[in-house]
Amino acid sequence: MRQQGSSRSPSSLLDDAPLALNLSAPPALSEIVTPHPVTATVPSSALRRNILFVSGEPTTPGTLYRCDRNAAACAFTGHQTRVLPCPAVGPDDVDWADIIVLWRVEYSAHVSILIRLAKEKEATVIFDADDLVFIPALASVTIIDGIRTVDSATESLTHILFQNMRGTMDRADACFGTTDVMAFEMGRIRSPAFTLPNIFDAACLRRSRRAVRILAAGPQDDLVRIGYASGTRTHQRDFAAVADVLARVMQAHPHVRLVLFREAENKRPILLMDEFPALASVADQIEWRDKVPLEELPDEFARFDISIAPLEVGNVFCEAKSEIKYLEAALAGVPSVVSPTAPYRACIRDGVTGFLAGTEDEWEEALTRLVTDPALRKRMARDALNQVLWTFGAERQAMLFESIVMSFGKPAASARATEQIIARGHYQGRGVPVVPDSTTLFAHDALGTAEVTVIITSHNYSDVILEALESVRNQTLLTLDLIVVDDASTDNSQDLIVDWARKHHARFNRLQILAADTNAGLGGARNIGISASETPWFLSLDADNRLTPEACTSLLAASTPLTAYVYPTIRQFGAAHDLMGERSTPPMRLKNANTIDAMALVAKWAWSAAGGYYVKRDAMGWEDYDLWCSLTELGLTGVHLARPVAEYRIHSNSMTNNVTERQAHKKRVVTCVKNRHPWLTVHPEARGRF
Template sequence: MPVPSFPLLESLSSVENSPLFTPVVLIQNSTSGCENIPFLTWILKESFFRGLLLVGSSLSIRETLSFSLNLHPSSFQLAFQTHFPSSITQNNLTIYIAASMWQSAESIQELLNSAPKGTLLLLEDIKDSSHIEAWKHLSSLFPAFAFSQGNGLGVLAIAEMPCLFPLLTPDSQLSDAEKTTKNLLRERFAFAGNFWFNKTLLTTADSRINALKQDLVQTRSRVFSQHMLTHSLNSQIRGLITYIKSLKQTYSSYNQHIHDVWSRFAQEVLERTEAQNALKTYLSTPSGVIRSIARALVKGGIVPYVPDLPQPPQVEPLPHLPPAPEPLLLEHSSTVALTFREVQESTPVSAPVPFSRSSGFNVLFVAGEPDSPGVNYRCIRNAATCSLAGFPAQWKRCADVGPDDINWADVMVLWRVEFSGHVDIMLRLAREQNITIIFDTDDLTFIPNLARMDIIDGIRSIGATEQRIETVFTDMQRTLLRTDIGFAPTDTLADAMRVYQPVTYTVPNTYNAECLALSRKAYRIRQLNPAEQVIRIGYATGSRTHQKDFAQVSGVLARLLQEKPNLRLVLFRETGNHRPVLLMNEFPEFEPVRDQIEWRDMCSLPALPSELARFDISIAPLETQNPFCNAKSELKFFEAALAGVPSIVSPTAPFRQCVENGRTGLFASTPDEWETALRTLIENPDLRHRMARDAYHAVMWHFGPQRQAILLGTIMESLKGEKQAAQTAEMQIARGNYLARNLPDIPECTVMFLHDALQEANVTVIITSYNYESFILEALESVRLQTIPTLDLVVVDDGSTDGSISLIKSWMEKQTARFNRLVLLQTNTNAGLGGARNCGVTYAETPFFLPLDADNRLLPHACETLINATDGLTAYAYPIIQQFGDPAQHPTLGQEPFRPMQLVAGNYIDAMALVAKWAWAAAGGYYVSRDAMGWEDYDLWCTMAEYGLRGTHVPEVLAEYRVHQTSMTNNVTEKMAHKQRVVSLVEARHPWIRLVQKSAKQREVTTS
């Protein structure tokens, strides 16, 4: 008799990572069987099975399952082979056989008859006509089940398995409830599987469509070229038509003269420049836009037909003719046919509406070097942040920009665009549309006389010539001089650009939400799986242009590697040919320690965080006296910081602006300084940890998408007119450099318990507790009962002397299935409310956190409701809070809508609010002062108001505030002397507030 439980259904319904929604890696032209990946992923997680053998499976299945197993390491064995297995010897093994590997029932039957009892066989494509009869025969011999997703998946076993109950049990032996469960399981896997099956079909269809599109590239190129030329010719053609009409109306008796004048005028236009030779070709072609115009002129009786445009006879000018229109003069380069390649954009952005402006203010980013990594930082991410700020944006390859795109745009940002005939036409059309044109570059590429090998060593190492680079820089400068505004990622670069373009803004390189999530996931994995006892120093150069930069530190690194056998130097090489990015023949000092160099293949941008997280120390050497290097952006610093890695950098101007030497990173310029800095971090793991933590907090705001959206939104708003320009200028001047207020103060604390399922939650609830043993379980249970399925919880015990710490730890040990992450911290000394909260936020790995004091409670839908009220620029969301306790009747808190200026008179927003971690970092965290505890949340809201960060009110009761005699408010905050210290501190930090209530709400009780 089958057991009356459904372990398979329970595992699918748990809050752990569900295999039904596992991400699938689709590899083009090798996607068969993708609909079966959800069930195969469940097999990986089921402890009954020891391993899975994939026989002839597609690459998509292999890569997806390998990724899943790497993400959740276990003793489960995953193997692949390309031939049908002759026998099975290992027990409790699952064999997945691809459709191409089986045809007859006999071979499958023979395999199962000789297999151990715990064998499970999975057959791909059982609904295929070549397999239907074989499956019918097999399912009649063995316990079997057929999944319906895609082309069908057959499940065969020698005997029934408890872990697969009730799938392999005949319906005749099942109750009605068990039959329902069986159907439910089929539907659940079919739901997920069919999604990927349909996705595969779309991918295949897209591939075929792209192939067809490639066949039309030349035709499309010619049509767009003619379109662009025609657009420029329209005004001349209209003038020509008006001219000929006036001739007909004024001199109707002189038809022959009209013919002669037209012929002479056309010949003059055609022979004026080489550009007109192209026009002549169009006129003599049986099709084409210009030919159509000529036909229309003839058909309308405006001009007679001139088949070969012969040399007109000499005629006297007719008297009193209206002035003829000026012939069109085009630059020679503008007659070259434009090439339009189909490009799959890397990020979803707003699509243009051809020849129709939307009601928004549209921004078009044009990439001059679309195949380089810089397009992600300067075009794709900036387009996304513009859209976040409310300005629809998209990016295009420069070669793909046509009249439709220009007509759609209100602003064009040209990144690394060299001047050409195509660009000239783009700029002319943009001027006709009154479009603001912005030039953007991330290097000093607009000063031709810098194109010297002694300044740019990369010219030599990439095999270019000074003359070629000078030509590129000259064409960049030509584009810059034709624009209205400049963008640069660093102040140094912006200052250089202002010589040519006075209105230049610093728009830094940034990370995006995907980069942040991947970086922190990689960091978390590293924390759970610490490396062997080696220390890795990584140099993540992405191009062969840094030979002289690296030479500054090469000798020091070689000596340290020889001295310390546990050191490793991580360098990168080209994928495929394994050619080092650094030309190692220029660094013979590494020959004795070549076994201590780890060579890693260059990777895509999404894979970079995992590579960076392998480092213990990241280095970024640059020639500080070199003007080209001194303008380089801070990419290497902030990307390493996101992955939890400390950096040693050269003190260039951009690095000096964002790195606090000794706290968020170390500076080094001479060999001695490099050796001192490297030894300091190699020998102090605690310092590495603290420095990486502080660097992460420093870059969250400075290089984050929220700050970038605010900066770009203000710039775009200023372009709408004079009134907006004046208002935004006031704002920009008042902001100054718009950096974070300070680094958060993080007291020392110890991790007492850590659980991480390595999934992605949106919210971390942070409970701070000090001697609240009697209340803490109520707070914890209110978090456990949250309706949001994936949730993180961090509890900070601030040096309690009661039994609460053991109570919390015991509770957490029982709740690992409910939470994605569980962290229990204990401060080394009592840090006070602000310090304890900052500790909790430091260990939060989610976009938002929600502070909860240990004596308060959340209602079950609090987290879910609050997170649903946020968007990409929400700094915090606060609910209505119901008070309860002694006495029983209390008014609610937090009923006021979001009005930042209401903070002038005092606080009206409770601490129980959902807060964005980036906003916390921008504000410098909660202030830490045990002598002035109590107004940490008010101070945070005031700082965010100063930065223009937006809160949102959720008018719903979502939390409960306990009123009791032992609360901090009654025992600390509202004591007269303490209240005066709190008021003085907050008024000093925010001079604009004018508090209504400065004195304590209750009198202090004196005792004799």
């Protein structure tokens, strides 16, 4: 006999909610209302707006995804933001707001007054939705399977809900949707419509990565866990597409476990298991986990070895759903197999950052490959993480918000903002960073939280590497991570580095010594270290250079929420003692030459946006110049620290002298970088590095 469905409301059954949903304990009003406006440290424009985010479903996780996180991202650019549940919005709130974003707000007498007051003061009203809840014709069990599994839901009630959502949408000035499919459908009804994806925030990233580290430090078993992180009883037909496949994979591989979730109070499964008879034969291989509060969701994802997100391909409602399960799995170090809906096809590189599976054979092949290949799981999870740091991060969302907000301004400002929106297109990153294979020689993790990782790359620098290491050990920033990448040295560098690490690891929150499996070159070695880092910022340090003790502290203090990199003045030592990079570098100054050294503090999300350092050994040498150019093309900001906190060794054995500046190699370097950035007019004689 089929288990009874949930008693959730018709509106909430439409959420693609995570397993953390707990309606029995709705958040208090103080948890919903942002008590103080949030502002960025340095506004990026003189034209600021007051933006009110209104939640139509304040007790559901969507408030976090669509209101709280978007408000915080908007505040990165200096806007004043507030978040309120719809019933709490009063005339004073409307009078304060220049822009009002209504997420899943049904039209009512209260909303009618709210919109009228907004229009009277010429505020912009935006309707926001994360499902196709504004098309009443879709309110059918043949399209939305969840209607039949929720006790209080009927097609009639769902139709009314959709009509009410449409009523609000019809009176809005613009729309926000979570996917391009959503925005397209919205734009057919109410234009303009913009895509603003579901995103993660710093707290989610921090918790996710800490969960990965804690599990790695603990005891390991030989099980492979395939997890399905659904928190609502509304995905029966979605899961049916993979139930038989899962049973076959589990039968073929007894060490595989399927992780499913149940209600914590009564231990009732989220899925109605009697609809999946094939799983009965492998019931002893199913791990049941209780639903958890939303903030603990990353801990559950981190327990998976593989995450799945099956959806009904071709179903108009499912085709519009967001990529939330993919991005949350990626943050927790887990590769995903997903159905090839349009949003997933747009964000996943099949076989690289995840697997797209549209048939049972494709599902079985993808799951089997991941079950039997731990190295593939690790590599795919790494590449997915390196991609989502930008694609679904608050920083990209802030940049999207900024141009959209400006498009609602006066005609001239609106035209310039619209030009920018059109030119940017999807505003995606420059590709997945190339990370060569490496081996861990030493690892220490105190499981604390640091802000900065210093990345030292070394190739045959046994005579100077200890100076670089000591300069990092002497940093005034107390909580600090360090990663050293030895790029296939043939001298005794590795022994020196590992011996030093054993002596001094207690100084660091996290310390890793990695060795490239083959000589990867400068860009590859840096990417190895940066990919392995677990902090928001990294500072690249070549093994022949040094940092002054206050380098990390000073560079970090100069940053703002949207700073992509902080670059200091550099002091030479060795054969010369001049200062370099004393002036700030406006982006267009890069057109003719590079004046920013690699010894800069760089946001890891910015490295993700740029697609990492380029890896091309026959054109090695201008990797840092290329990075600054890529960030410039994305409109990302660098900040200059006008005092010397890093030291550049001038000596005859440097890579610049021995490799980069050799005529034949230099020509290849210039050609490579100019092909990647056609706007450059750099002369072949220019130095791309200091």
